[in-house]
Amino acid sequence: MALPNAYASHLSEFGIDLQEAFGIADVAMDREATLRAIAILAEVGAIILGGDVYLDSGMGLRFAMENWYTEGQPGESDQSLAARSVSDSRSYVSGFEASTSETAYFSLVIRQD
Numbered sequence: 001m002a003l004p005n006a007y008a009s010h011l012s013e014f015g016i017d018l019q020e021a022f023g024i025a026d027v028a029m030d031r032e033a034t035l036r037a038i039a040i041l042a043e044v045g046a047i048i049l050g051g052d053v054y055l056d057s058g059m060g061l062r063f064a065m066e067n068w069y070t071e072g073q074p075g076e077s078d079q080s081l082a083a084r085s086v087s088d089s090r091s092y093v094s095g096f097e098a099s100t101s102e103t104a105y106f107s108l109v110i111r112q113d
Contacts (some may be wrong), residue, residue, distance in 0.1 A: 003110065007040045016105060018054075021061055028054045028061065028105035034093050037108060038086055047078065047111040048085040054105040055098055061105060068092040069109075 014036075015027025029037060034051075041048060050069030054061045070085040089108070098104040 003046065003112065004040060004044050007037060007046075010037050010040055016061065018061070018107065022063065024107075026107050028052075028107045030103060030105055031093055031096075034106040034108065035090065038089050038093065041108075041110065042082075042086040045079060045082045046086075047082045048089045049109040049111050051089065051092075051106050051108045053096060054107070055102045056105060057102045064098075064104070066096070 010033070011027050011029075014029050014033035016029070018024040018026045018028055038048065048070065050067060053064040053066040055064045056062070068088065070081070070088045072081045076084075093106055096104050096106075
């Protein structure tokens, strides 16, 4: 599945490039932007495999050593997995608690096949 143009535009506008700091060809977004990205992906039935968490205390991003993932169940349809992965991702991102002196950023791992 090709990712929608709206998702690519959203990443360009709100994403923080992780290449320089971590050597990862990816972006991270704050909670609000991540939840909007999840909504964009939900509209097209994308499967979110999981994601990673980064924290910023004003000194630059650092890897939080926190992540989440959603695995398919035996016999589960892609449609069902997509819905569950969106729900899991929304719950994780919404519920993640950073310390009061830090801002959480999230990167998403999307199945692209």
